[in-house]
Amino acid sequence: MTLKLYAHPFSSYCQKVLIALYENETPFEYLTLDDAKNGADLAALWPIKKFPVLVDEGRAILEASIIIEHLGLHHPGPVRLIPEDPRAALEVRLMDRFFDNYVMTPMQKIVTDSLRLEQDRDPHGVSEARVMLDKAYGWLDRKLAGREWATGATFSLADCAAAPSLFYADWAHPMGDRLPRVQDYRRKLLALPSFARAVDEARPYRPYSPLGAPDRD
Template sequence: MNPGPSLELFGHPFSSYTWKTLIPLYAYEVPFSFRILDQEHPEHAEVVQMAGPLGKFPVLRDGENLLFEATTIIEYLDRHHVSPGMLIPEDPDAATAIRMLDRVFDNYVMNVMQIVVNEYIRDAANPDPARCRQAREQLDRVYAWLEGWLRFYPQMDQISLVECAAAPSLFYADWVHPIPEDRPRLRAWRAHLLALPPVARCVEDARPFRSYFPLGAPDRD
């Protein structure tokens, strides 16, 4: 296992997808340098802009390797910087199941929540009510599915690709559209995830930036 002292992660502490890549780095104590994206560090933005077609972060630099997309970064960490089987199971079928759940949290929780956020970024006083209602209805449907899925998925302290994807997506989705009381397993799992030390560290590091949240950050978490 290569300790990877040359690793650099480019992102922002309030970014959900940056969290997704920070969580495994913290969980498995992988040495890295964090390169924040802000006005004081334009050179960091230059790296991000050249890494991928749309210049999105997070971006991981490992020597000459430059990787974008959070899931890809975690796959890379699993192969090169974390003990095999910790983030993604070595069994092919189990790995397929883990990757499927990763897509659920990115595509059906995080990206659906982002529809509402984008509406408030576009016009905080006049977000499109139809788009916001549709996104919240979709989140309700996903919450219901996750409530059932959690009957079979144990609460674990170990961090896998699932926890990396679930923690930031559920953290912010609950701000946009609170998980209802009739989803007790999902509410309890979100609380469990936020209490895990690598996730709690992300929550605290992001706290100074809560004023950035377009809908107004709730006074909790």
């Protein structure tokens, strides 16, 4: 049975899973959530209606990191995204959580707030999100010293998380010129064929970005 992925091309968490699928050339049916029927089917599978959701043999697999781990266990390909060594795997999972919690989450706070009516906005919360991103950028710049990828020499789940989080975070809160390692790493991720494909698939949706989409990307 073909894997089915309920996803939206412009979603950072969906892009995270798409990178994993494209890296291993895993066959799947892409059910985009522009289609009302796909949206209704997603709601029936997962009433919280967060995406992406992977369906494998009738079973709904939820949450981007879990989907990627599921693919590694049940549909492995040539690119192993979770190391076999448990100590190395812990570092990969740590960096995956770092990108989701301390880059993706504050970035989404800024974006979501911009969609609210003026009287409903949360300037204090947005200010805190920007402070968090500055801290995360600085920590990551130091962490990347001597590393080719997020956790060392090998591409992993952590890099699947890093690509869309750094891509969109720099739109919401530009990192500037003071963080050369993070900037170089972001450029390297954008040059990755699997992520470049996901970015290109999302280009038609850029006019809907509430913060705008810089021409540089």
